[in-house]
Amino acid sequence: MAASFDRPRRRALRWLGGALAAPACLQAAMAAASPVRVGMTAELRMTSSTSDDAVRLGLELAIEDLNAAGGVLGRPLLLEVRDDRSVPSRGVENLRELAALPDLVGVFGSRFSPVLTEMGQVAPALQCPVFSPWAAGNTVLDPTRQPDWSFRVSLNDTWAMETLLDAAAADGCQRVGLMLPNSGWGRSCHKVVEEYTARHRAIRVLPARWYNWGGETSLIDHVLNLRQAGAQALVLVANEPEGVLLMREMLSLPPPSRLPILSHWGIAGGDFPRLVGPALGELDLRVVQTAALQMARTPRGRRLQQRAAERMGVADPQRVPSLVGLGHAYDAMLILHRAVARAGTTRREAVRDALEHLDPVEGVVRRYAPAFTRERHEALHASDVFLARWDAEGRLQRAPRHPT
Incomplete structure (x- = not known):
């Protein structure tokens, strides 16, 4: 990197x-x-x-x-x-x-x-x-x-959350977990999810797991509870401090226990690859970006x-x-x-x-x-919105529409 x-x-x-x-x-x-x-x-x-x-x-x-x-x-x-x-x-x-x-x-x-x-x-x-x-x-x-x-x-937030949920549906996920900050941003995103699921019955979003912005020392229990409830992917709304904490905890799990993560772009508001470290590439993580990328x-x-x-x-x-x-x-x-x-x-x-x-x-x-x-x-x-992945060099690159 x-x-x-x-x-x-x-x-x-x-x-x-x-x-x-x-x-x-x-x-x-x-x-x-x-x-x-x-x-x-x-x-x-x-x-x-x-x-x-x-x-x-x-x-x-x-x-x-x-x-x-x-x-x-x-x-x-x-x-x-x-x-x-x-x-x-x-x-x-x-x-x-x-x-x-x-x-x-x-x-x-x-x-x-x-x-x-x-x-x-x-x-x-x-x-x-x-x-x-x-x-x-x-x-x-x-x-x-x-x-x-x-x-x-x-x-x-509408474009961001709809892009994340569309990607989960395209991946074949029928049950999706949702993690949100207990803030105005989290509530804005939650409202979009509610409106989306009312229109798209093929995908079920599990009850949201809320965390306190700036006040959490561990987030992994949210992931484990969502996985136990049948979540096949995690839709995450977070900035880089909570994102780094969650990624490091996710990396501590055995690979079969890790959920694919579809994230709002708050985590990209910091130098995320440097903050998480080289092991970031071991996670299935995509993040919303715009054509500016x-x-x-x-x-x-x-x-x-x-x-x-x-x-x-x-x-x-x-x-x-x-x-x-x-x-x-x-x-x-x-x-x-x-x-x-x-x-x-x-x-x-x-x-x-x-x-x-x-x-x-x-x-x-x-x-x-x-x-x-x-x-x-x-x-x-x-139409300017899409998902991206960090490559091995820490560069954000537009992700294929359907991951292989």
Whole structure:
């Protein structure tokens, strides 16, 4: 497995603004102009997390490219970053602080859906667009809230859970176990499962096993109880701390006692192969991802992935942890930039309106045509979602539709 970068080193990196790459005359003009600000709030002090690094780097590299091309409205873009420690109240506090900055046009969150959900609830009063480049909770967006100030370039729980359950059915599983965190994210996923099983009678999901997020020292009893109840596969909703704990405990079982695992992508919010170790390959584990995982299929995406690997000190570009966050954030920044340009102002109400009326935007993940409408604030589509596996080198690769 390729050597991975360490978090203290990543925290020490200082990425240069792209204005340095602009022609001298443009650089001088932009230097004299006040910046157009973009905010970000994320779990910066969560030691196992890499999703925040990927999101931040995606924004940094997009801003670097946009500034090299002249910024927006003849002004440079500037990223303002705050730490929310994955606590919703801190995310809201950061949003209020960032929204008070002059010429701030939008705020990006990171991985945790409860943070983005609460930010979205106060965004209308602050008249500040909020973007999710990772958080998948169905509560992040609220179509009944008009106008809604929350936008997402990412997965959602409906697409994730339906993909996992479809895969279990395709594998011939008739009884599936379900493990969920006792949180808003877990409840969001559970609601999707209930709706799915009401429509698909051929597959039975056993009563969910709930665990306490951040407070468990063992999870294996849940697996053993589900297996005793007849589960043929495990659908898991977890972030990397609980995911690592469960994988290590699963590896302690004899191979015939291990269940195949179909996981939501929270476990990919950290450098999961490094955290679990080489034995990860002994488990039958698939995890939800989006088309951002395959951005290297285009020259532009390959260049972005290579730049990210260089900035992070990773030898193999496909080993950039939380790679989807990089692509989602990069594209979301392109979309926001296009909206500010269309609005012709940093007035956020005009920017929000422009986000719903954009011409097509060519991103590294996909072409957005359009990114959003008044009724739809999801930039991706269910067809952008699939399952992936970690290979022996710790690289996430799209899994075959039907495992052999």
